[in-house]
Amino acid sequence: MPIDTMRFVKELPLIECCTPIAGPALSSDDAAELERLFKALADRHRLQILNCLLQAGEESVCVCDFEAMLGVKQPTVSHHLKQLVEAGLLDREKRGTYAFYRLRPGMLERVGGLLAEPAIATA
Amino acid sequence: MPIDTMRFVKELPLIECCTPIAGPALSSDDAAELERLFKALADRHRLQILNCLLQAGEESVCVCDFEAMLGVKQPTVSHHLKQLVEAGLLDREKRGTYAFYRLRPGMLERVGGLLAEPAIATA
Numbered sequence: 001m002p003i004d005t006m007r008f009v010k011e012l013p014l015i016e017c018c019t020p021i022a023g024p025a026l027s028s029d030d031a032a033e034l035e036r037l038f039k040a041l042a043d044r045h046r047l048q049i050l051n052c053l054l055q056a057g058e059e060s061v062c063v064c065d066f067e068a069m070l071g072v073k074q075p076t077v078s079h080h081l082k083q084l085v086e087a088g089l090l091d092r093e094k095r096g097t098y099a100f101y102r103l104r105p106g107m108l109e110r111v112g113g114l115l116a117e118p119a120i121a122t123a
Numbered sequence: 124m125p126i127d128t129m130r131f132v133k134e135l136p137l138i139e140c141c142t143p144i145a146g147p148a149l150s151s152d153d154a155a156e157l158e159r160l161f162k163a164l165a166d167r168h169r170l171q172i173l174n175c176l177l178q179a180g181e182e183s184v185c186v187c188d189f190e191a192m193l194g195v196k197q198p199t200v201s202h203h204l205k206q207l208v209e210a211g212l213l214d215r216e217k218r219g220t221y222a223f224y225r226l227r228p229g230m231l232e233r234v235g236g237l238l239a240e241p242a243i244a245t246a
Contacts (some may be wrong), residue, residue: 026174031167038165041238044154047161051149112235115164 037111040087045070046080050089053103060093060100160234163210168193169203173212176226183216183223 026034040046049066066077081101084090089107093100149157163169172189189200204224207213212230216223 026171028167028171031170031174034170035165035167038161038170042158042161042165044151044158047154047157048149048151051154108238112238115231115235 034114037087037114040083040089041111043080043083045072045076046084049080049084049101050103050108053090053101054108056102058102058105060102063099063101066101157237160210160237163206163212164234166203166206168195168199169207172203172207172224173226173231176213176224177231179225181225181228183225186222186224189224 041050048070052066052069053061063074063077063081066081067074070077081090081092081099085092085101089104089111090101091104093102164173171193175189175192176184186197186200186204189204190197193200204213204215204222208215208224212227212234213224214227216225
């Protein structure tokens with residue numbers, strides 16, 4: 001995918017249309033969408049990236065910092081970041097040579113909310 | 124694994140020792156443990172099983188009901204149920220010929236809590 005189109009990826013309403021698993025019925029389509037979301041989380045490197053961004057709060061973090069933190073090569077870092085952006089969890093911004101990433105505000109809580117039990121979800 | 128030892132699987136302190144990803148530092152070991160947990164969730168059939176058990180509340184559901192609901196064969200259902208039990212999300216109970224499953228109370232909320240941002244996690 002050309003880098004320019006990455007800007008549009010973040011507009012996909014992926015999480016917005018997810019049905020919480022506590023909802024009255026989880027269709028095959030809803031389940032497939034949630035599967036994609038949890039797959040984005042189910043990787044140790046991506047979890048460490050998210051942890052780092054949670055520490056950074058509203059600050060953006062440079063792609064080069066993740067490389068040092070994770071001890072993996074740049075293409076691997078880029079692969080993981082792309083998956084998190086496509087899942088709607090991160091926003092990406094190009095500044096000169098480097099790409100910077102930050103958590104999309106509130107998205108992790110929303111994912112956490114998908115797991116709430118009915119009594120809590122409707123409280 | 125013999126069926127008898129399945130009773131002990133549920134005692135594994137898997138989630139109890141997970142560090143929330145919003146914590147001050149996510150070690151490689153913590154990240155690997157969270158990866159296993161989210162991998163257990165990242166499957167459409169397992170999400171539909173959890174959805175069904177959320178509807179059932181504190182009731183146990185027979186393995187045979189999942190087979191009808193998911194439209195897959197018994198070995199596939201058993202595979203998914205085993206993964207959810209091993210992740211600490213379900214409890215399993217044998218009643219005569221059939222195994223019955225129920226959500227371990229509060230576990231999904233705890234997983235959701237692992238995703239909370241620091242300000243919320245410490246509130």
